[in-house]
Amino acid sequence: NAGVTQTPKFRVLKTGQSMTLLCAQDMNHEYMYWYRQDPGMGLRLIHYSVGEGTTAKGEVPDGYNVSRLKKQNFLLGLESAAPSQTSVYFCASSRDLTYNEQFFGPGTRLTVL
Amino acid sequence: SQKIEQNSEALNIQEGKTATLTCNYTNYSPAYLQWYRQDPGRGPVFLLLIRENEKEKRKERLKVTFDTTLKQSLFHITASQPADSATYLCAPPDSSYKLIFGSGTRLLVRP
Numbered sequence: 275n276a277g278v279t280q281t282p283k284f285r286v287l288k289t290g291q292s293m294t295l296l297c298a299q300d301m302n303h304e305y306m307y308w309y310r311q312d313p314g315m316g317l318r319l320i321h322y323s324v325g326e327g328t329t330a331k332g333e334v335p336d337g338y339n340v341s342r343l344k345k346q347n348f349l350l351g352l353e354s355a356a357p358s359q360t361s362v363y364f365c366a367s368s369r370d371l372t373y374n375e376q377f378f379g380p381g382t383r384l385t386v387l
Numbered sequence: 388s389q390k391i392e393q394n395s396e397a398l399n400i401q402e403g404k405t406a407t408l409t410c411n412y413t414n415y416s417p418a419y420l421q422w423y424r425q426d427p428g429r430g431p432v433f434l435l436l437i438r439e440n441e442k443e444k445r446k447e448r449l450k451v452t453f454d455t456t457l458k459q460s461l462f463h464i465t466a467s468q469p470a471d472s473a474t475y476l477c478a479p480p481d482s483s484y485k486l487i488f489g490s491g492t493r494l495l496v497r498p
Contacts, residue, residue: 278430309488316391316476316488317431332485364430372484373419373438378430 276300280365280379287355287386295350295382297365305368306348307332307376308340310361317364323348324371355386389415389481393489400467401497408462408492410477417479420460422451425474425491434475435462467496 278299287293297306304325309317319332321340329340337359339351348367352359362383366376392411400406410420419438423431437444437453437460444451450463460479464471474491481487 314395314490316490317478318488319485322485366430372480373436375421375433375436376431376486378432381428381430 278365278367278377278379280363280382282382283380284383285385287352287384289356289386291355292351292353293355293384294352295363295365295384297348297350297367297379298346299348299365299367299377300346301367301369301377302345303367303369303377304345305371305374306342307366307368308338308348308350309364309366310334310359311364311381312361320350320363355384357386360384360386389413389487391477391479391487391489393475393477393492395490395492397493397495399495399497402468404467406464406467406471406494406496408475408477408494410460410462410479410489412458412460412479415482416455416458417481420451420453420477420479421486422460422462423476423478423488425476431476431488464494467494469496469498472496 307322308320323342326345365379368374368376390413422434425431437451452461474493476491477489478486
């Protein structure tokens, strides 16, 4: 089992460019999450999904969109990147929402110039 | 608002000693709390979950306590080893059961 995978691992964008981060999990988990991690701050939830075809906003959703067309995939899109979106992005999945551990991917380091 | 606080200063200890990390939460009472380990350049890895009705939870050299009166969880690593060096994150859920992650405490274990 690969667990949770993320592509790409690194990306540099110019302000205003768009991109999509892909997350895939092979554990048949219902719940998937996108977080961002900035220095000195905890992981902050951007968007999450409680199942195929569903998405919901987290703590910091502005500037991001997501889609979950297939149960195993969760895409995070930046339509017009801004320097404030420079961060490390982590995807995670869990079998259930409560009392369940989250499995994290290796992260994507994004720099917006 | 719900707030999670972990000591931002790194904890530097000698190999073989017990490391104790603190997680304080304010303005609410979570039903449980999780602890994760994060190595540089990698995603967090789940370690332990402790419920509000559990005072203590153990897993090998790890021990977690949960004091709902003090609104605090302590994370202990006994007989620490250099391989235990990492950042440790506490994560209680919010009122809708989404995890709130602390900023983490970095542990350095000297050989």
